[in-house]
Amino acid sequence: MRLTTKGRFAVTAMLDLALRHGNGPVTLAGISERQSISLSYLEQLFGKLRRAELVESVRGPGGGYTLAKSTEAISVADIITAVDEPVDATQCGGRENCHDNHRCMTHDLWTNLNATIFDYLSKVTLFSLVAQQHAKETTVMQDKREAQPQRARVTPTGAL
């Protein structure tokens, strides 16, 4: 589980797709223009996204890309693992080198943290991101007359 600008580009592009879901194929040229991402870079990213079966492509005029699944079924973790090939994550590859307990201890600790982050990002779907955005927009309007309601719980329990 890495979290780089590369994954950020992919998530942004997929969000662009999600916002136009149901309106037919979306061209990379359009995404490129709207999101300010180079067309060639998008081609590389969407090659991976297609091989990961997150999007489907239609060639020719009027073609483009569509989500291969519903927005609920596509998570940020899916997108990131599709474009960021997995890091080996450990200094002791398979299980060699892991002699003393100390080395294995921090090794396992990191593996656990990694898995936990992955589980978390698996729950963040395109659907929830779009929903959060809508909620935020109305909240902003409320804030103008209510001036900050309760500040507790930044994210409403698994909402994102």
Place this chain on the structure above:
Amino acid sequence: MRLTTKGRFAVTAMLDLALRHGNGPVTLAGISERQSISLSYLEQLFGKLRRAELVESVRGPGGGYTLAKSTEAISVADIITAVDEPVDATQCGGRENCHDNHRCMTHDLWTNLNATIFDYLSKVTLFSLVAQQHAKETTVMQDKREAQPQRARVTPTGAL
């Protein structure tokens, strides 16, 4: 909020420190040997960790580094932001370029996701990581005779 191997190194090194917390200063040479990270690279990382006031140093023989705060007060987010200088995160820097609604929409969406991940990693402390490791060790022993209890809830509600 980035999540790279650089941050991984820093977290691993800080965990090594956390496991020896209270036993006096820990040398980088020791961390280097135990965690298989080059000494010079650790010097760079700990320079940043010290400037972020996450660790304190003691020079001279018997010296080394100690945690500047309790393990509860140091989060993974703290460590990562200390060593991974912040990404600008947006294609439209401050607020220029943000003309049409669409661009701002996905822009905000990513900013929100970013903040959410940051909030989450702020709750993952060195203390909880060490505690999780201990819990896992006893769980592994239990599994030997119980053969997988309930698989639900990978992480016990904010435990990590």
Place this chain on the structure above:
DNA sequence: TAATTTCCGAGTAATTTAGTCAACTATAGG
């Protein structure tokens, strides 16, 4: 057939990672 748009591979500049090297400062112990 012509225009559109996805596919595909090779190449590349800029950046980041991970590390080396050398010199310097502080300090404990003899």
Place this chain on the structure above:
DNA sequence: CCTATAGTTGACTAAATTACTCGGAAATTA
């Protein structure tokens, strides 16, 4: 005071990754 230890700093570098560009196919619509 001397010396070994250990942090502190800065400059430099090889390798990898990022973020592209370019050129050309292949498929499909009109």
